[in-house]
Amino acid sequence: MPFSVAKELPAEQARNSTDRSVESKAKAPVRKLSVFEFRRSMSFGAKLGLGLAAWGLFVLSWHLFSVSGLADPTLFPSPARVLEAWILLFAEKDFALDVAQSLKRIFSSFGIALAIALPLGIMMGVFTPVGSFFNALVSPFRYLPAPSFVPLLLMWLGTGEEQKVALLVIGVVFFLTTLFMDNTRAVPMELVESSRTLGVKKLNVVWRVVLPSALPSYVDTARQMLAVSWTYLVIAEIVAATDGIGAMMMRAKRFVQVDSIMAGILTIGLLGLLSDLLIRLIYRASFRYLKH
Incomplete structure (x- = not known):
């Protein structure tokens, strides 16, 4: 076989192989993404659209049920009536002062x-003896409902502001301590051992290695537990309170103003959502090196 023909054959075979590969890819069926695809990536616009659709469906269902005659309109007002009551609260009943007082307490x-x-959780997570000592006290208190402390707090602190703040603190502090401890223990031991090998002192390891490594987890834990704090707000404000969202709802209860009570509930939900979004923004701005 001439040398030139032998040289051209491999090139021709390669071209034919490439053509067949392209043709097979063109004929391969395109895989359609399912709605329930595992951890499917979505654009921000798609997520926002689905979220708005969910709220639209919720409000529509609420409206249809309220006008269907299945419930007493006085006890189950429509979304329009709740919105009117919400506007009236801010316009004529100084509801903004109640909201400000609740935000201050939270x-x-x-x-x-x-x-x-935070400092207790870090120490418990870093030093095993400290964790064993305090965890025996902290863990059982997580299972005690915060409202059960109300009678004691009323006797110890009276009906003033201290009692309400103390109840809100009790509602989250034990969970926060345990979660911060877990966040600290999640720091890879390789980082700690490497720093100790390089001669870094123990307290400097905590300050320069453990804390920076676990800081994103601390912020995310605080965000989630802030939501829990909001759930205790009304309980803290219904006992001998003269201001706050919970106090407004108790005043509305006396006059069977269910629309005002629902407006207060929606206000708490909206404030909680806004505080959650604020911490999310702080998280993204502070830890850009993480994949969000």
């Missing part, structure tokens, strides 16, 4: 809980 109590739980 964030002051949560700040106190963080100041207690």
Whole structure:
């Protein structure tokens, strides 16, 4: 066989192989993504659209049930009536002051809980003897319902602001401590051992290795537990309270103003959602190196 023909054959075979590969790919069926695809990636617009659709369906179902005659309109007002009551609360009944007072209680109590739980959780997660000692006390208290402390707090602290803040602190501080401990223990031991090999002192390891590594987890834990703090707000404000969202709802109960009570519930939900979004934004801005 001439040398030139022998040289051209492999090139021709390669071209034929490439053509067959392209043709087979073209004939291969396109795999359609299912709605229930495992961890399917979606654009922000698609997620927003689905979220709005869910809320639209919720409000529509609420409206249809309220006008269907199946429920007393006084006890189950329509979304339009609740919206009117919500506007009236802000316009004529100083509801903005109640909201401001509730926000003050939530964030002051949560700040106190963080100041207690974060250093304690770090120490429990880093040093096993410390964890064994305090965990025996902290873990059982997680199972005690915070409202059960109301009678004691009323006797110890009276009916003032201290009692309400203390109840909100008790509602989250034990969970925060345990979760911060778990976040600390999740730091890879390789990082700690490497720093100790390089001669870093124990406290510097905590400050320069453990804390930066676990900080994103701390922030995310605080975000989730802030939602729990909101759930205790009404309980804290229904006992001898003169202001706050819970106090407004108790006043509305006396006059069977269910639309105002629902407006208060929706206000708490909206404030909780906004606080959650705020911490999410802080998280994304502070930890850009993480995959979100």
